Amino acid sequence: METLRLQTFMVFMLSSCGFVLSFQINHLLYTQSNPTAPQTLDRNDASSILNSNFDSSLPVKFIIHGYRESGNSEWALKMKDELLVHAPMNVIVVDWQDGSSGWYFTCSANTAQVGEDTHLLISHLQTQTGLSLNNVHLIGFSLGAQVAGNTGKRNPSIARISGLDPAGPDFSGKGASDRLDPTDAQFVDVLHTDGEPLWQGGFGYYEPCGHVDFYPNGGTRQPGCGLVGEICHHMRAPAYYTESINSDCPFTAYPCTLGQESCSTCNGNCGFMGFHADKSQANEVFYVETNSESPYCRG
Template sequence: MKVFFVLAALLAAGNALPIEERVNGENGWFIPKLDGSFEWMEKQDAEELLANGAQMEGRISTNAVNFYLYTRSNPTDGKEIKAKASSVDASHFNKDRGTRFIIHGWTGRYTDDMNTRTTKAWLSKGDYNVIVVDWARARSVDYASSVLAVPGAGGKVGEMIKYLHEHHGLSYDSLEVVGHSLGAHVAGYAGKTVGDQQVHTIVGLDPALPLFSYDKPNKRLSTDDAHYVESIQTNGGKLGFLKPIGKGAFYPNGGKKQPGCGLDATGSCSHGRSVLYYAEAVTEDNFGTIKCGDYEAAVSKECGSTYSSVRMGAVTNAYMVDGDYYVPVNSAAPFGKIE
């Protein structure tokens, strides 16, 4: 990883665009740092860094990905499973249940609130196979290093999905993969690995923007990665994408900042709200939406006041949703609003 730090430092030393000309995600990115601050990187420099890093990725680094199964029989004590018959057979995995994969973002781990909250939400609705993914490279202190690990981590998730389908009867039709931030792109690569839009649903919770390009869908979560892709965009233009990622793109409070988050200089509160909203949507199905003509209307909250029949996060969205939706929200739980 030392090579990445050195390369990044060299690239960052070049002539930077004036502050007023910097557009996050367009001509460069504001790269998040562990202390909550950001460092600007020009697009050309960033793409060179990613290209050089990708060449070295397979040779010099590990990319450990582990899987922990939760069911109503073990709702709080995850059972690690591996792609081996003895491992899966000794677990509570049941092919007759729906399956949910949950994937954390940068700095996360499988025991984090994002995972436990979403696991609890799904198990409150039924006895699902909830498989929480732990990808260790998410905990790289250098954000770019975690980005470089996304394709490999997603590939391993996709291989695990295929293994469970081929050898243990996992149904693609009742499969949903949920990823937050960088985890949303890991979910995208998992879908690409399974291929042919066989994964039924992917839900991207504020898919990460830094070092990802809207015009390169093959290198991020995209609409083609599953039969249906839904994005819930809560810190658009900063930590998350503002342009629509999914076939169904949902914009709570316009998608940039969330009520109740205060100044939120780092964007972390608004970014994290996507998880809180989604877990509440699973349990309460209470996020009414207003259909918009395009995402710009959703962002500017100019979609009228007539609620649609669509609820954000609903399982049925895979069969009826296509387009961009404004989502009114409260500043505290319960966050959802319905007509």
Template sequence: MKVALVLFVTSTVYLAAALPAPSASPRFVQVPAGDDEVVTVDLEAEPDYKFLNDVARNPRNAYILFTRRNPHNGQTLILNDANSIRNSNFNPAHTTIAIAHGYIQSQNSNLNQIIRDAYLNRMEANVIVLDWSRISQMDYMTAIYAIPSVGQGLGNLLNFISTVTGAPLTNMHVTGFSLGSHVAGNAGRTIRGLARVTGLDPYSPVWNLNSNRLAASDAVYVEAIHTSGNTGNRLFADVDYFVNGGDNQPGCWTSICSHNRSWEVFAATVTFNHLHGNQCTNVAEMRNNQCRGSQLPLGNSDVNKRGSGIFRVNTGANFPY
């Protein structure tokens, strides 16, 4: 009983310290939820500490592997179970891509299938879909507080796979959408040496002062692709791409459409590698669409991609954008 109490108090103090004071953000904000809705959340709501204590001890997330040998029927990988790795279709010679979904989503959400298929149609790859829906479908603040544990679990799995199979971390790429962007960042900072992290529209007021947010130090190369709500207010990565200025995407009439455009554009670039950003000298130049600097590909499947700075990418309204 004493051990459980210590775990609970320690987790509570650590997680509470990671969040901004209530005055740092508006109390009620709208956030994307699931594939196609927006919900209003209270940033001062009390998270479920009992649930978070359980998550800290046992996240119980699922890791599902897809390869060209099983492109639609996933195989479950289990942390600390070497046979689950050895008996799967995981190939250490191939690039590994992990995908972390967002709030109120699951392994069955659209982005997982679209990104998975884009990779497997383009190349031999190990695509691992993280299902953290047991946590992501809780209330928003509880999900926010749990993100470090979720990311650490994913990072530990990738490290375990590397130990069991010899697959190098330098050939692994984690991409996350919305809240999943910060899961991806925490995965990278857990293991160090991860080749690449891509955050798909990571911006939200709650992340302004949160030390658990996506950061440039989370992998050898970190990029953020902004498509809604961020017009340069916050920079997250080695490279911050602002698609059409980071808000109000062409062909979109709702914020959730613009938000989802981040993973739609990313998947398109995995297939075609056709979109390039121009580097901007500063945020004002980006907002005014005056960037004329060197070009860098948006997204794509290159696990060893490199770059730094602010980039603006202008696209069309329809696939492949």
């Protein structure tokens, strides 16, 4: 059974839809005025920005999908909806479907191009609308978290990056310049949910790579997800984060030592996992215990 799971995992990783040298990247704007019908922001067409509902006085949240996904992925749209319920803001979904659908290691290389393109859009928003980087928050899942890191490396003055189980394959073992890192934004918070080694079927990056790093249920296996190597463990990261946006339950996070099975004492330094994470807990590793099904928060 273990061999079968590993073979299935490797087929998933190595399957190819062709080597993509160039691909379409769309930045889709949603606001409370257009919560379901996005407006495309084109950095090469000033009118697409100036005639849109973009409001530079409001927070700007970028949602960036991962491997074999699109801007219409269910979790991305659900997160968009929760953000727009939370407060007036600009939500920009980065759709790089064509660049995320080929051979995995080509797609991982494509994260640099998507990061560059997103950085250039942010620069145009600064120039054309007066956007402050203190209003910019990138939320990336899996390869999307590495896209967010690549965006921040080009302008680390952006306010925040939230990395949702950053992709591990092709990034584990690399230096800070080649993966998501605390220097990529003023505040980088990271959720780790599927950090088993690659050979065991893990999709996520296990080592700390933010100012604060959260390890729900230890960061490798999530309750209710079944066998190691199932995508469920990886997908729990955006699920936890989305629930945290408007939940009355705070996802209390306990300071912990990496690799420790469980921690449940605050010692005056508990934090909150997810949307309401705080930089005041910088340079900390946190343990969070969740339920096996939604609602996931236990307190």
